[in-house]
Amino acid sequence: MQTKNPMEFFRNLPSKQCAECGQQIQEQHESYLMECDYCLSKKEEY
Ligand SMILES: [Zn+2]
Numbered sequence: 001m002q003t004k005n006p007m008e009f010f011r012n013l014p015s016k017q018c019a020e021c022g023q024q025i026q027e028q029h030e031s032y033l034m035e036c037d038y039c040l041s042k043k044e045e046y
């Protein structure tokens with residue numbers, strides 16, 4: 001038997017926080033993203 005799908009684990013999380021600024025991330029991104037819109041947009045500049 002395998003363990004649960006990792007996606008299940010992410011779905012069970014109550015909320016995510018941005019790894020950069022600690023802001024709460026709304027569930028509008030794919031689960032692998034660990035940063036908020038603001039920090040992501042900063043990163044896209046380079
Ligand atoms: Zn952020």
